[in-house]
Every structure is written in structure tokens, then in C-alpha cells.
Amino acid sequence: MKRRNLWKTVRVPLLAAAMAAGILSGCGKDPAPAPDGKEAEGEKVFYYGDTTFNAENDESDVNPHNGYSGWACIRYGIGETLFKYSDAMEAEPWLATEYTNVDETTWEITLRDGVTFTSGRALDAQAVRECLDHLTEVHERAAGDLKIQEITADGQKLTIRTEVPVPALINYLAEPYGCIIDMEAGITDDGNVTGTGPYRATVVETDKGLTLVKNENYWGGMPHLDRIYVQTISDGDTMTMAMQSGELDGAYGLPYASLPLFESAPYTISSCETSRSFFGAMNYETEALQDANVRRAIAGAIDKEGFTRVLMNGNGSPAVGPFPASFAYGDDTVTAQLFDPEASRALLAEAGWTDTDGDGYVDRNGQKLTLRWLTYPSRQELPLLAESAQATMKEIGIDLQVNCTANHLDFIDSGDWDIYASAFVTAPTGDPEFFFTTHCLDASSKNRGNYHSDELEALEEQMNRTFDAEERAELATRMTQVLLNDNSFVFASHLRMSIVSGEGVTGLVAHPCDYYEITADLDKN
Amino acid sequence: MREKQKMTVGKQRAAGDYIKIKMILFGTLAAGVILTAVFAPYLVPYDPYEQDLGNALLPPGGAHLLGTDRYGRDMLSRVIMGSRTTVFAALLLVAVITVIGSAAGILCGYHGGKLDAFLMRVSDIFLAFPGMVFAIAVASVMSGGILNAVIALACISWPKYARIARSQVLSIRNMPYMAAAKLSGSGTFKMICRHVVPNIAGPVIVTAVLDIGTMMMEIAGLSFLGLGAAPPTAEWGSMMSNGRSMLQTSPWVILAPGTAIFLTVVIFNLVGDTVRDLLDPRQKGR
Numbered sequence: 001m002k003r004r005n006l007w008k009t010v011r012v013p014l015l016a017a018a019m020a021a022g023i024l025s026g027c028g029k030d031p032a033p034a035p036d037g038k039e040a041e042g043e044k045v046f047y048y049g050d051t052t053f054n055a056e057n058d059e060s061d062v063n064p065h066n067g068y069s070g071w072a073c074i075r076y077g078i079g080e081t082l083f084k085y086s087d088a089m090e091a092e093p094w095l096a097t098e099y100t101n102v103d104e105t106t107w108e109i110t111l112r113d114g115v116t117f118t119s120g121r122a123l124d125a126q127a128v129r130e131c132l133d134h135l136t137e138v139h140e141r142a143a144g145d146l147k148i149q150e151i152t153a154d155g156q157k158l159t160i161r162t163e164v165p166v167p168a169l170i171n172y173l174a175e176p177y178g179c180i181i182d183m184e185a186g187i188t189d190d191g192n193v194t195g196t197g198p199y200r201a202t203v204v205e206t207d208k209g210l211t212l213v214k215n216e217n218y219w220g221g222m223p224h225l226d227r228i229y230v231q232t233i234s235d236g237d238t239m240t241m242a243m244q245s246g247e248l249d250g251a252y253g254l255p256y257a258s259l260p261l262f263e264s265a266p267y268t269i270s271s272c273e274t275s276r277s278f279f280g281a282m283n284y285e286t287e288a289l290q291d292a293n294v295r296r297a298i299a300g301a302i303d304k305e306g307f308t309r310v311l312m313n314g315n316g317s318p319a320v321g322p323f324p325a326s327f328a329y330g331d332d333t334v335t336a337q338l339f340d341p342e343a344s345r346a347l348l349a350e351a352g353w354t355d356t357d358g359d360g361y362v363d364r365n366g367q368k369l370t371l372r373w374l375t376y377p378s379r380q381e382l383p384l385l386a387e388s389a390q391a392t393m394k395e396i397g398i399d400l401q402v403n404c405t406a407n408h409l410d411f412i413d414s415g416d417w418d419i420y421a422s423a424f425v426t427a428p429t430g431d432p433e434f435f436f437t438t439h440c441l442d443a444s445s446k447n448r449g450n451y452h453s454d455e456l457e458a459l460e461e462q463m464n465r466t467f468d469a470e471e472r473a474e475l476a477t478r479m480t481q482v483l484l485n486d487n488s489f490v491f492a493s494h495l496r497m498s499i500v501s502g503e504g505v506t507g508l509v510a511h512p513c514d515y516y517e518i519t520a521d522l523d524k525n
Numbered sequence: 526m527r528e529k530q531k532m533t534v535g536k537q538r539a540a541g542d543y544i545k546i547k548m549i550l551f552g553t554l555a556a557g558v559i560l561t562a563v564f565a566p567y568l569v570p571y572d573p574y575e576q577d578l579g580n581a582l583l584p585p586g587g588a589h590l591l592g593t594d595r596y597g598r599d600m601l602s603r604v605i606m607g608s609r610t611t612v613f614a615a616l617l618l619v620a621v622i623t624v625i626g627s628a629a630g631i632l633c634g635y636h637g638g639k640l641d642a643f644l645m646r647v648s649d650i651f652l653a654f655p656g657m658v659f660a661i662a663v664a665s666v667m668s669g670g671i672l673n674a675v676i677a678l679a680c681i682s683w684p685k686y687a688r689i690a691r692s693q694v695l696s697i698r699n700m701p702y703m704a705a706a707k708l709s710g711s712g713t714f715k716m717i718c719r720h721v722v723p724n725i726a727g728p729v730i731v732t733a734v735l736d737i738g739t740m741m742m743e744i745a746g747l748s749f750l751g752l753g754a755a756p757p758t759a760e761w762g763s764m765m766s767n768g769r770s771m772l773q774t775s776p777w778v779i780l781a782p783g784t785a786i787f788l789t790v791v792i793f794n795l796v797g798d799t800v801r802d803l804l805d806p807r808q809k810g811r
Contacts, residue, residue: 303578387756388576
């Protein structure tokens, strides 16, 4: 009897203590997880958080011949391309040492000596040929860009013949899909490949992450880290906390609002302007938008400066056209409608849109000017741009209805939109032609709003046949100005990308093209 | 013996007074919240939708008592305006589920038979799903919007009321006064309106008032997940969600709507408790 009473007395505090212990143990800093459970003494291990390594971004593994997975291959130091982009986004030799443009359709490329794949095979022209043959066979986008007719291999000399002149061939070869992998070693079922980079992947888990170990035979010197765990953390706030708690040594894709937390020691931030641009495309099927004055009024009602400075916390620059000012054909060379609500109101009035019923919105023939702004949430800036545009458009009397949905492509297909705001890397190859051929021409796959300009088509004809870089830049400038004069697209902002490094981390540097993250220089002390 | 009885009566009276005082106090607070919601457009110091990027993320104090959000909108105005969405949506939701649920329950209890069996199996099916998960599924199928969130929550919440109403109807169906009413020639409609509804109203009302707070939380929850109010609508849940990434740098953005949700839910729960004490003496002290 007495014993039972004692039990009765102590069981409640005991239970409480056990629960408290359970809760508290969850708060403690767990030793960072080692997915495969092996971590030898004295090993240098690095934990890297990234938002994009997942199927949603078409980056489900590290096989460069699969969708956009080449981005993972090159970002995490697994694969390398024949040419790489300099800080000025010009292609320079990497696995290749030089090239000559024999004639309009023939390119001779000399490969670097002494490079081996992690499989042990030496890199020669034959290996590159096998890789590129497979690439053009299975990868539609690459085949369309490169237009390769035939490749011949002779020792370290690679000769590429294209079906038609491809002036930007070298730039295209520096695209992540151009990572050279050993096709003899093949592609595993989980999408792993054998590259020439400073690290090789041992575990590839879609949507979860990667385990990388160093390539002891790397041609560019011994990498500093023994093991790297890349972890996919899609939620920016979760990643912020992981970075603060020390679970991560480096992070890519943190929300802007979190960046001020990492401005002081022991953290460092590496930032860089990129050609990722946020822009809206006008739907030419919408009657109201067929009026040039209405388009111009809209272009003048987007507060680019405020959006960039305040909503993006200054992590970007207000855009004029698709390319940032650092490019030879960038923002400094073109002009666009400036933010001026007053002028926009006047333009709308000129087009016959005035507020006759005093409800704050303009109308014509009894119809209120209501536009549907379509965008999607996976790029954190886009919903902010939408809400900002909604407020500034209201000022000029346009009722903007925001539809921010992950199903944006369904709405594109059904045509239920008037302005489509998206984020896109406008010059992923450092060459301007790509943007126009993708978004603005009659034949473009992403010309969502059915925009057509005779002048632009004619200029593209010329661009297609021009090899000289300066002439191409000149043409790009003229083409951009055509777009801006038509106001068929409104460019809001160029993104500045930031990578945060934790204590003792060196060599994690942001690059304008957004491709090179983990390199042989990365170290942690 | 008599002495003792007297004391108990005295105690009961004191307790009754106490409940009345509580009712007045919490009722006033709840009325305050509802009046704030009704007159929100006249109470706000600034336009809650007016953006002013030059004054973004100002800390509380000065011209903006609760600070401003990332678009430079006044937080106090947004919180006051947000009470409209959240409180009205919760009240509407509770009203809808009370009426629909009780009607279904009364029908089942009064009629019995196949209709009863059918409706109760349907309600079983709804009760078998985990509530919030089902609401999220329904809300995402119907895509966002506060009205859709209300419909989604109504879909999952009505069976509770049907069950309560039905069990109450069953317990009074065979009472002598029911038989008497029937003998005196009352039709079904009259029976339900005059004799059933007034006699089962107590427990249903108690449940409804207690549910206001819960529903408020669930609406705010759906909005937080982006399935309720769509931007730029001022709604507490979506305001918290939008401020999430600024919790460490500009905490007022999330604290203001958070505190508003907390206080309002507490007030409505206290009102619910007190209403229960008033209407349902058997439950007292449980």
C-alpha cells in the first residue's frame, strides 16, 4: 500500500522530467549528420546547403545529359566543360586549351593533356566525342543549340562540323550540359556520372542531396576537402537556421531577409551580379494590350528601383533590358520607359481609358481595365514583384489581379493571363542570341504572348550569320531596343546572387553565371 | 441541515453572480473585437493597402505604432483591417456549420430510418479523415481565396454538429411533451421549430461558441499555408506567413498579427467557456 502511494507521488514529476528531457534533447546541437555514417578521424568534411538540387528544378541527379541536371554536375565540382566563362562571361579554355574556327561550320579544338576521369581513363578526343554524341542524341535542348553534324577525334584534337553556322558554338559548349563525362564508365541508374572535376559523387539522392569525395588525381591540384555533403533544403528559413546553428558550412539561395544576419563575422557573403532577370511578358492576344500606349503605360508603372532596393533588399539592380550593365550589350546601351505614374496615366487617357465612374480604376465603354498578372512562387522575388506592381498599377487606375501559382504553365497553356512575370537567366552562355531565340521570335518556344516584330526577325536573320563578337553585341543592342520600344516585355530587375560561407571557409565564391560553386579552391579550417 | 442547505444556495448564487460578471467582461471584450472588425475602415490610421517603399520595415514607434511591413504598409492598420477577414470568416464559418450540421442532425434524429443511416455514414466518412489535412486538400483543389478556405473548413466541420444535434434529438424524441405536442396535432415543421430546436439549442450553441476560436486558428492556418486569403488582403495568418523570413530581422512584422490571433482566440474561448457555464450547468467545473 505504502509503495503504491510512493509511486503515485513520484510518477507525475518523473513523467514531467522525462518529457522535459525529451524536449530539451531536441534543442541541443546535434552533431551534423553523416548520411552514410562513415567519418574518419582528421577528415575534412564540409556541409553545403542548396535550394535547387531537386526534381522541381529539373535537376534530379548529376547527369548532364538529363534536363538541367548538368547544373548540379558543374556546380558541385563533379564535371567540367571544354570551355568556361570568365567573370566577364566570355568563354575561355578549361578542359580544352585552344580552338580554331577553320570555316563557318568547322571548329578544331585542342584538349588539355594529363586530364583523367575519376574512372582512371585519360581524357582524349575520342572520350569527348563519345560524350557529345550521346548528349546530342538524348538532350533535345543541346542538340538544338549545337546543331552538330559530325565529330572526328584524333588524339587530343577534336574536330566539330555543324549543320549550319553556329557562331556561339564555343559558348554553348561551356553550358552545363557540356560537362564531359566518361561514357565508358556510363551513367548509373541513380543518375551518377564519372567526370573530371575535383570531386566525385558517391551517393546521389534526388531531392535530398549528394555525398562527394575528393578526386585524388585531379589535374588542377589536390582538392582540400575529403568529403562534402550537399543537402537540398528547399525552405529558405530552414536553411537560415541550419546555417546559424552551424549545421552548414556554406549555403546558396538564402532569403534576402536573412542575409543581414550573416553580414558579420564569422560569416562571409560572396555576391555577384548575374544575368538572371525578372521580367513580365505582355499577352498580345489580350485586346487592351494590343494598344502600344497601354503597354507603355504599364511599363512606366513598375517601380523597378523600389522593388530592387527595398523588396530585394538591394540584392540586384534595376533592369532596363534583359542583360545587366556588365555585358557589352547590357543595360547601359539601351533605354526603356521610366517609372512615371503621371505619364502612364496620361498615356492611358490617350488610349481612351479614363476613370468615368470615380471608382479609382480607369474604364472605356463601360469596361474597367482589369489585367491578370500570372506568376509563380518558387522564385521568392516574383510574388513580391506582383504585389508591388499591383499597388503601383492601382495608382494609374489599372486593376491588377495577381495569380501566383505553381501551376502557372497550365494557365499559360489555357491563355488565361495578360502579363506573365517570370525569372530567367537571359545570357546563360554569355551570348545574347539565346534570349531572343527563346523568348521573342515567331519560332521561339517561350514566346508566351505571341509577340511579333518584323524588325526583330530581320535582325535575328543577321545575328544568325554574324561571327564577330562586337558585331553581335551591336546587333543585340538593336534587338533589345526593338523590344523596349514595343514594350512587349518589361524588365524589372537583375538578380544579385549571394553565397554565404561559415566560419573558416575559404574559396566559396559567387560567379556571374551561377555555375561554379564547389571548386578545388574550397577549403575549411 | 437547513443551515447547510442555505449555505449551498448562497454559494450557488455567488457562483451565478461570478459567471454573470465573467460573461459581461468577456462578452464586452468579444463585442469589442467584433465592433473593431465592423468599423475597421473608420478606425485605421492609414490605408492598410497603400504601399510606401521608402518607409519599409520601420520598427514600432513614432508615426507607425506597430511599425511597417516590407512594402511600407502600416502594421496597425493592417492588423485592424485583418480582424475583418479573420473574425468575419470565423463567424460566418461557425454559423454555416452550426446551421447545416444541426439541420442534418435534427433530420436524422427526428426521422430516423434510411435517411438517418445514410447521413450518418456520410458524416462517418468525413470524421474518418484527419481534419486539417482534409481541409488542406479541399482548399488546394479549389485554389486559394478566403471563401474557399471557409468552404473547405465547413466541409470537414459540419459532422460534429450533426452528431450533437442528433443525439440530443434522440434523447428528447420520446419525452412526454413531445408525445403531447404530437397528439395536439402539430405537424413535423411545427414540432421541429417549436419543440425540438429550443430544447436542443443549449449544447449546440455552447459547441458553436467554443468553436469560434478554433475555427479562427484553422482559417489563419490555411492562410498561413497560402490556401486562404490571397495577397494583398490583410489577414492575420497570411501576414504571419509573409513575415516568416523576417522573424529574426524585423520581428514586429510577425509579432503584431500573431498577438492579434492569440488575444482574439483567447477572448472567444473564454466567452465560450462562460457561455457553457451559463447554459449547461451540468458541465460546470469540468
